[in-house]
Amino acid sequence: MSWLKARSMLGSTIKFLGTALMLVTALHTATSLKVSRQHPGVLLADTLSQPVHYGFGRPATAAEIAALDIDVRPDGTGLPKGEGNAMEGKAIYIQKCAACHGATGTDGPNDRLVVGDTTKGGGRKIKAIGNYWPYATTVFDYIRRAMPFNQPGSLTDDEVYSLTAYLLNANGLLPVDTKLNAKNLPKIKMPARDKFIPDDRKDGPEIR
Amino acid sequence: MQLPDDKKDIITTSKISRRSLLAGAAAASIVLVQTASGKAFQAALTASELAADDPTKVPGVPPGTLGTRSPFEKPVKTPSDTSSRTPLQDLHGMITPSDLHYERHHGGVPSIDPAKYELVIHGMVDKPMIFTLADLKRFPSVSRIAFLECSGNYRGSNDGKIKPQEICGLTSQSEWTGVALSTLFREVGVNPKASWFLAEGMDAAVMTRSVPVHKGWDDAIIAYAQNGEAIRPEQGYPARLFLPGWEGNANVKWLRRIELADEPFMTREETSKYTEAVGGGKIRQFSFTMDARSIITYPSYPAKVEKGWIEIRGIAWSGRGKVTRVEVSTDAGKTWQQAALQQPVLDKAIITFRYLWNWEGNPTEIMSRAVDETGYVQPFLKQLLAARGGNMGYHFNPVTAWYLQKDGLVSFKAT
Numbered sequence: 324m325s326w327l328k329a330r331s332m333l334g335s336t337i338k339f340l341g342t343a344l345m346l347v348t349a350l351h352t353a354t355s356l357k358v359s360r361q362h363p364g365v366l367l368a369d370t371l372s373q374p375v376h377y378g379f380g381r382p383a384t385a386a387e388i389a390a391l392d393i394d395v396r397p398d399g400t401g402l403p404k405g406e407g408n409a410m411e412g413k414a415i416y417i418q419k420c421a422a423c424h425g426a427t428g429t430d431g432p433n434d435r436l437v438v439g440d441t442t443k444g445g446g447r448k449i450k451a452i453g454n455y456w457p458y459a460t461t462v463f464d465y466i467r468r469a470m471p472f473n474q475p476g477s478l479t480d481d482e483v484y485s486l487t488a489y490l491l492n493a494n495g496l497l498p499v500d501t502k503l504n505a506k507n508l509p510k511i512k513m514p515a516r517d518k519f520i521p522d523d524r525k526d527g528p529e530i531r
Numbered sequence: 532m533q534l535p536d537d538k539k540d541i542i543t544t545s546k547i548s549r550r551s552l553l554a555g556a557a558a559a560s561i562v563l564v565q566t567a568s569g570k571a572f573q574a575a576l577t578a579s580e581l582a583a584d585d586p587t588k589v590p591g592v593p594p595g596t597l598g599t600r601s602p603f604e605k606p607v608k609t610p611s612d613t614s615s616r617t618p619l620q621d622l623h624g625m626i627t628p629s630d631l632h633y634e635r636h637h638g639g640v641p642s643i644d645p646a647k648y649e650l651v652i653h654g655m656v657d658k659p660m661i662f663t664l665a666d667l668k669r670f671p672s673v674s675r676i677a678f679l680e681c682s683g684n685y686r687g688s689n690d691g692k693i694k695p696q697e698i699c700g701l702t703s704q705s706e707w708t709g710v711a712l713s714t715l716f717r718e719v720g721v722n723p724k725a726s727w728f729l730a731e732g733m734d735a736a737v738m739t740r741s742v743p744v745h746k747g748w749d750d751a752i753i754a755y756a757q758n759g760e761a762i763r764p765e766q767g768y769p770a771r772l773f774l775p776g777w778e779g780n781a782n783v784k785w786l787r788r789i790e791l792a793d794e795p796f797m798t799r800e801e802t803s804k805y806t807e808a809v810g811g812g813k814i815r816q817f818s819f820t821m822d823a824r825s826i827i828t829y830p831s832y833p834a835k836v837e838k839g840w841i842e843i844r845g846i847a848w849s850g851r852g853k854v855t856r857v858e859v860s861t862d863a864g865k866t867w868q869q870a871a872l873q874q875p876v877l878d879k880a881i882i883t884f885r886y887l888w889n890w891e892g893n894p895t896e897i898m899s900r901a902v903d904e905t906g907y908v909q910p911f912l913k914q915l916l917a918a919r920g921g922n923m924g925y926h927f928n929p930v931t932a933w934y935l936q937k938d939g940l941v942s943f944k945a946t
Binding site: 373375376377379380381382383387388391392393394396397450452455456457458460461464465468469472475476515518519520521522523524526527528529530531 | 637638651652653658659660661662663666669670671714717718729731735736737738739787788790792794796797798799802803806809812813814815816817818819820822851905906907908910914915918919
């Protein structure tokens with residue numbers, strides 16, 4: 324996606340500035356003032372003359388990072404081992420999710436998860452997984468980190484795969500008996516994927 | 532603060548004598564309360580115990596360990612299941628009292644022991660590192676007065692009976708103090724190819740947002756203090772991400788982890804939430820900046836005014852930089868006058884404005900619009916709807932009008 328590339332290029336520019344910072348630190352204040360004027364960042368300008376390293380904090384070990392690093396990216400990076408299908412997921416859903424999201428995932432009281440009959444319950448305002456979520460990986464990531472609301476973080480990875488499979492199946496995006504796992508989950512193309520555009524406001528007078 | 536024993540006696544004596552002298556109609560609006568640990572603090576009395584007829588005839592309350600609001604003043608936030616709104620119409624000046632700062636969270640307010648708090652920064656960095664709260668406080672500190680606003684911060688009403696608190700009470704302002712994220716970025720050595728970072732909270736939602744790395748280099752703060760004291764639990768105690776001018780949700784509270792990467796993570800809060808339909812079947816994503824906005828907070832519903840001089844007062848802010856002008860109309864938008872801006876006018880901060888007006892008692896509409904340094908003029912509701920294919924949603928910042936009827940009652944009116 325071109326806008327992502329643009330973001331990335333911006334990142335590189337910033338990194339260039341980051342490199343400039345270290346140079347500046349070495350060359351001291353005169354240069355630092357010059358560089359800071361070229362950058363809009365108020366705080367960055369403040370910190371330009373500071374040392375690059377203070378030696379505060381300690382190195383994080385791989386184990387310490389792994390214990391916290393639960394995010395899953397759109398390409399599947401971060402997905403754990405395990406699997407589950409929609410049949411298994413439905414049983415968990417009824418037990419642990421239906422009280423908030425309704426028996427079919429369309430009837431609340433909380434967030435609608437399944438598109439279902441779009442003539443009921445909000446018409447074009449429906450923001451269900453099947454018509455609004457751009458990445459299937461997000462479903463897994465979110466359930467694993469935050470659900471069920473009253474017992475967050477209590478599900479096994481197999482249960483999370485099963486629930487994700489159930490919700491994708493209920494939205495017509497996965498056959499009922501397909502085992503969902505780290506390999507096939509990122510490959511599911513979500514209907515809403517191409518609807519998303521990056522911020523098109525340009526920080527000028529235009530109303531957008 | 533431990534009071535000496537002799538002081539305690541004096542306090543107790545004066546309290547008792549005051550009460551007995553007035554035979555139940557207590558003299559002071561504040562009374563000392565003795566706790567088990569021997570510490571004294573001032574606690575508000577109930578309304579029935581308020582106020583002497585003549586406060587000059589009774590000794591006042593001695594100094595305490597914590598100040599309190601006058602029991603005559605009862606500003607409150609309005610909570611829902613997921614947020615709580617600042618009573619904008621009850622406040623003055625540019626700083627929101629910390630206990631009235633709006634709240635929005637996704638899994639409740641966690642309880643975190645500051646001694647066990649750690650922030651890990653990893654991913655595309657030279658040295659993955661862990662910082663304790665004490666570590667964060669050792670780094671050079673920065674302070675900044677800036678607003679915070681939930682991007683889902685507009686409500687209207689058909690009957691007009693809606694306060695500023697309900698219309699846009701998910702905005703507040705504090706002085707935030709912490710360590711510049713750029714300082715930590717240098718400490719860990721952020722990789723030149725890193726373009727985004729994930730910020731993750733340690734609340735029950737383990738809430739995550741992706742943020743462009745340039746914001747981290749620019750003016751992001753890992754804040755541990757708010758208005759001079761430790762950040763409040765509902766604001767992210769003991770440390771949060773603070774991104775001046777950017778939508779509230781991205782300012783991840785109870786921050787436990789930052790992961791540098793070369794793409795956004797596409798978390799739930801930046802895909803299924805905090806995205807807005809903008810017409811043509813398109814959904815706008817990563818719209819971080821909060822556009823310029825203002826609202827008249829006096830007079831506003833449910834105030835009733837009298838004809839004669841009225842100082843119209845309000846607040847204005849922009850996530851793009853400084854507010855340069857606020858215009859006020861007292862004739863339903865036909866003509867506009869420039870309001871006075873209270874100094875200091877700060878970057879990405881709420882400022883207050885005022886406009887002195889002599890109301891002759893005829894029904895009319897009053898409204899304000901903010902203009903910022905990018906030339907952006909706060910739009911009417913109709914303009915916003917037209918620009919977004921008729922959709923409402925996040926980042927909705929319309930001009931808000933108040934209708935003054937002949938008897939002085941004030942009610943909300945959409946623009």
